[in-house]
Amino acid sequence: MQIQTTAAIIGGGVIGGGWAARFLLMGWDVRVYDPDPEAERKIGEVLAGARRALPMLYDVALPPEGNLTFHDTIADAVTGATWVQESVPERLPLKHKVLAEIIAHAPAGALVGSSTSGFKPSELQEGSKTPDRILVTHPFNPVYLLPLVELVGSSKSSPETFEKAQNLLTDIGFFPLRVEKEIDAHIADRFLEAVWREALWLIKDGIATTAQIDEAIRMGFGLRWAQMGLFETYRIAGGEAGMRHFIEQFGPALAWPWTKLMDVPDLDAALIDKIAAQSDAQSGHLSIRELERLRDDNLVALLRALRQQGSAAGAHLNHHEKIISQTLDNASPLETVARTVPVDWTDYNGHMNEGRYGQVFSDAADSVMRLVGADQTYIDAGLSYFTVETTIKYLAETHAGADIKVTTQVIEGAGKKLKLHHEMMGADGTLHATCTQMLIHVSLETRRSCPPRADVMEEVERLAATHGAKT
Structure with missing residues (x-):
């Protein structure tokens, strides 16, 4: 950055x-x-x-x-x-x-x-x-x-x-x-204009309302487009024969007089009043700020789902996160997590679900793993640490949008054992939760415990000594 x-x-x-x-x-x-x-x-x-x-x-x-x-x-x-x-x-x-x-x-x-x-x-x-x-x-x-x-x-x-x-x-x-080539309205807005023009005709001709058009998009093809766009969606629609079969099967429909893309409805006062009235009936009970917040929360949840799958816009977010990630230093205690609680982590009580505390502390442990050298390359070589026990204490509510950080101490680091103590705090210093986590080093080939590689063991013992633990 x-x-x-x-x-x-x-x-x-x-x-x-x-x-x-x-x-x-x-x-x-x-x-x-x-x-x-x-x-x-x-x-x-x-x-x-x-x-x-x-x-x-x-x-x-x-x-x-x-x-x-x-x-x-x-x-x-x-x-x-x-x-x-x-x-x-x-x-x-x-x-x-x-x-x-x-x-x-x-x-x-x-x-x-x-x-x-x-x-x-x-x-x-x-x-x-x-x-x-x-x-x-x-x-x-x-x-x-x-x-x-x-x-x-x-x-x-x-x-x-x-x-x-x-x-x-x-x-x-x-x-x-x-x-690559200049064109009026570029690429995306040309698609949007085509959909917008057809929507205006559907309203003008009394075929659909603003609410029905929005439902058709968000309950159907809008969900497909968010993850695969247009051509990958239609490639799947062609079945095992792929895109060529899809075009051969559905291409002739392009000659049918379905759309009115070459004509623009007259946006006279009557049509404008009709659209405005339908839009008011559809979502006029919400303020613009409330609609923006709903839109943003939905986008965050959708984009985070795509992040988890490493797909579409989510893959791009994963790449950008690597750009802005900070390198963990050797402080005592270690600051292993610093983030904001996303909206999709809350439950029906309006606070962070207890399972997400486990995820936060798991992420903190992963930071320690990378610091000692037990990173993805180490895992690919067939070695790793497995969590065998956690004790979490929930001390304060945590809500969506809250800034949190986790500090971690290595309280035991000897042989196959690695024991961590995590504290999760809010931006104001409030202690929200603690976690004591025991991990055992394993061979991914045998799925049984084994000693760590010498360089990893050395780093674990160094951290344990730095943090005052008995090794």
Whole structure:
């Protein structure tokens, strides 16, 4: 991770605020310019949601939060910036004016990303003295949770610029999707526009309501798309014969007059009133902030499920966690876990389920294993430690969104035995739980106890002596 790096956010609406939150929570200093007198309050509300949700995705602590400042001019905001993100309204003359001012005042090496959902990079670069610095970096809301950023350049964009942008975006948790050829609305929004257009016709023609359309997506193909996208889903639909069979079987349906993708319904007052009324009936009982919190909690749970499977966006999160993980030092006691409690760890009583305490302490033991050399390579060689007994004491409630850390002491380390004592504390120092854990070294080939390898045994004995244990 880069240390004390600065991002400038030009335009602090929903998208700009999301960018600010993502950079800030990944340890960057953030400088914001937005002429809206309510910008600081609005970004504060976005940031509050991000502070709650983003840390839940990871099993490690995020970097220390950067500093957030607000500025009266673009020139002041871009001072010292490594990256400038433009998120002003979708009006090309306005974007040209803002981008020109950014280029005039930002450091020479700073890249400039635009959040535009529709304009091509060549359109944004028109008239610029340094077009290579300007790229499309189109995110998806909520920017602080969803990893996709469409990274688009023009013929004036150098490979070096792409590589620098891709590395930087990856470092803060994004999945930069390189779009090889310019096109209006890039890739993802073209799909969304097609679905949106068909949905408008279904409502206008009285076939479906907003609620029915949303149910069709979230109860069906939306779940498939989250894990496999479009083409892998249809490959499975082709059975053992695969994609070719699917196209041969269902391809002819494309010629049938099902959709109205070439026509746009007239968004007259009647249709707008109809959509607004149905939407109010569907979810008007919830405030926007309540809907955002529900959305974020659902996304965290879905993304964590994909993390566990190492699939789709979850695989990307696993990769990013390795980037932001901190190396365990040799302190006494060891800080073996530092993380935020995710929303999917709570039970019907509204606090962390007791099984998750076991997971936290298991993760703490895994940190010790890696420190002494009993890591994945050691396991692949056929040796490991097995837990044979734990005693957990639950001392205080722990809730979703709570920051916790675990300190661990090696209280016995001799021969085949390794005994650990863990303490789990909240951010305010409250002791939430303790665990005493006995582990025995085993051969994975015989599944029976055996002495550790000499170098591992030496590290275990050293830690035990450091922590005051009797070996």
